[in-house]
Amino acid sequence: MNWVNAIVQGVLVGGLYALFAAGLSLVFGVMRLVNLAHGDFAILAAYLAVLLADHGGLSPWLSILLVVPTMALVGFVLQVLVLNYTLDSALAPLLATFGLAIIIQNALLESFSANLQGLDAGSIETESIQVTTDVAVGWFPLLTLIAAVGVLAVLQLVISRTALGRALRATSDDGRAAQLVGIDNRRLYGIAMAISLATAAIAGIFLGIRTTFDPSAGPVRLIFAFEAVIIGGLGSLWGTLVGGIVLGVAQAIGAEINPGWGILAGHLVFLAVLIVRPTGLLGKTAPA
Amino acid sequence: MLLELEGVDAFYGDFQALFDVSVSVGEGETVAIIGANGAGKSTLLATGAGLLQPRSGEVRFDGEPLRRIAAHRRVRLGISLVPEGRRIFPSLTVEENLRVGGRVRRAGPWTLSRVYELFPLLEPLAGRWGGALSGGEQQALAIGRALMSNPRLVLLDELSLGLAPVVIDALYEVIGEIAAEGTTVVLVEQDTSRALAVADRAYCLLEGRVSLHGSTSELTRERIVEAYFGGTGKRRT
Numbered sequence: 001m002n003w004v005n006a007i008v009q010g011v012l013v014g015g016l017y018a019l020f021a022a023g024l025s026l027v028f029g030v031m032r033l034v035n036l037a038h039g040d041f042a043i044l045a046a047y048l049a050v051l052l053a054d055h056g057g058l059s060p061w062l063s064i065l066l067v068v069p070t071m072a073l074v075g076f077v078l079q080v081l082v083l084n085y086t087l088d089s090a091l092a093p094l095l096a097t098f099g100l101a102i103i104i105q106n107a108l109l110e111s112f113s114a115n116l117q118g119l120d121a122g123s124i125e126t127e128s129i130q131v132t133t134d135v136a137v138g139w140f141p142l143l144t145l146i147a148a149v150g151v152l153a154v155l156q157l158v159i160s161r162t163a164l165g166r167a168l169r170a171t172s173d174d175g176r177a178a179q180l181v182g183i184d185n186r187r188l189y190g191i192a193m194a195i196s197l198a199t200a201a202i203a204g205i206f207l208g209i210r211t212t213f214d215p216s217a218g219p220v221r222l223i224f225a226f227e228a229v230i231i232g233g234l235g236s237l238w239g240t241l242v243g244g245i246v247l248g249v250a251q252a253i254g255a256e257i258n259p260g261w262g263i264l265a266g267h268l269v270f271l272a273v274l275i276v277r278p279t280g281l282l283g284k285t286a287p288a
Numbered sequence: 289m290l291l292e293l294e295g296v297d298a299f300y301g302d303f304q305a306l307f308d309v310s311v312s313v314g315e316g317e318t319v320a321i322i323g324a325n326g327a328g329k330s331t332l333l334a335t336g337a338g339l340l341q342p343r344s345g346e347v348r349f350d351g352e353p354l355r356r357i358a359a360h361r362r363v364r365l366g367i368s369l370v371p372e373g374r375r376i377f378p379s380l381t382v383e384e385n386l387r388v389g390g391r392v393r394r395a396g397p398w399t400l401s402r403v404y405e406l407f408p409l410l411e412p413l414a415g416r417w418g419g420a421l422s423g424g425e426q427q428a429l430a431i432g433r434a435l436m437s438n439p440r441l442v443l444l445d446e447l448s449l450g451l452a453p454v455v456i457d458a459l460y461e462v463i464g465e466i467a468a469e470g471t472t473v474v475l476v477e478q479d480t481s482r483a484l485a486v487a488d489r490a491y492c493l494l495e496g497r498v499s500l501h502g503s504t505s506e507l508t509r510e511r512i513v514e515a516y517f518g519g520t521g522k523r524r525t
Contacts, residue, residue, distance in 0.1 A: 163387070163388075163391055166380060166384050166387060166388045166391075167388060167391065169377065169379050169380055169384075170377045170380060170388045172379070173377040173378055173379050173380070174375055174377060176339065176371075176375070177371060177375035177376075177377065178377075178388075179338075179339070179358070179359040179360045180337065180339075180359060180360075180363065180368070180369050180371060180375070180434075181363060181388050181389045181391065181392070181433065181437065182360050182361075182363030182364055182391060182392035182437060183360055183388075183391070184358075184360045184361075185360070
């Protein structure tokens, strides 16, 4: 019965992976920019929450209300002042965001030291619902999954139903034609990056409550987010959720077989999807 | 004059596409730009729409210089380009394509229902993806999308390219209706006779230079042939 428990836990952690992946996927979809600093921005958000807890006594839940808009603003400014100028070449955005990743990691190391940090959300972190004798669902992992589904649902709604969403899809289809209907691409890219880092901030704070982190915790989050996006299929938000869950379950099952094989199992499933179905599980069959 | 190009030199990198081109279009006029492949017709429209900045010369809209005004801001001023190849947004539905065209909320006669009236074929396709349309449907949608911003000036690039004659006839009828609303139309065409039939005036481009211009009633076939192919008598396709 431990297998059932492993799968349940895998599904729950998959929500967190999807939360990390959603913003990465959005920005790639709209402006073909791969943000290599995405994981580091999430960790930066978690550190901001630590700061608010240490100096303002804010619980992580309250700090979300401050950190998310802050990170959205950071995203907008970063895009408009820096990243927009890199978009004409394929390599420049990679170099720029890779540089940003290093800057963030070192700035965090300078400011907070390499000590492990955590966010304390109180008793909810350890409480759980006993489903059967072998299967327990933690309240916090469940809440994480619910939050992930909620964030993805809101994003999906914005993209499919609003004028902003239409503009984002139009720009993703054909940036030059989008200008011809009056869309200011550069401002729109700023908004996309703002949304992306806002979701990364939510992901970072949930991660900080779930586990401890240090300044170098970002890159591994980025890799899991990449894997979730690719497994689920580029351009599909619900695919990203499926990708996150598949990755989470693969890691949980791997860890159940051998405690050291969890992350390896995730990578193997990722590679298998790339070989068998390169467009991802829910991705479009042909690249648009 | 609604649109004026004065002594415009335009380049793609080191390649000069327009040489000292001067074109003026009055409010309410329909003007045809004709010329062979590569004569600079599309470049001229791109310069007007702001997709390309001239290296020298002046582009004015309603008397105001357009220098350094980006393409997306020119839409707000009332300039709308229907690009070559339609450039429909494939992952937006027909109706979404029109709505995104109307996101610049300029006042004017064109609304979603007026565009459906103009192109009755589009209404039953409202929920269809833009990528799933035929060439003629795409061209109708591209014109409708441009009209949704209620432009004062519509720039139409290679309207008839790749379309069946019967579809082209229908589209040209529509251009007459658009012009009848008082909208100024600049039309780039390789199909010279169709363009001249609908236009008040025409400019002929030859290798990036204006080789002939005048009102369509005054232009004789001989002069157009000479201006189109150049005076040396060599024929190009």
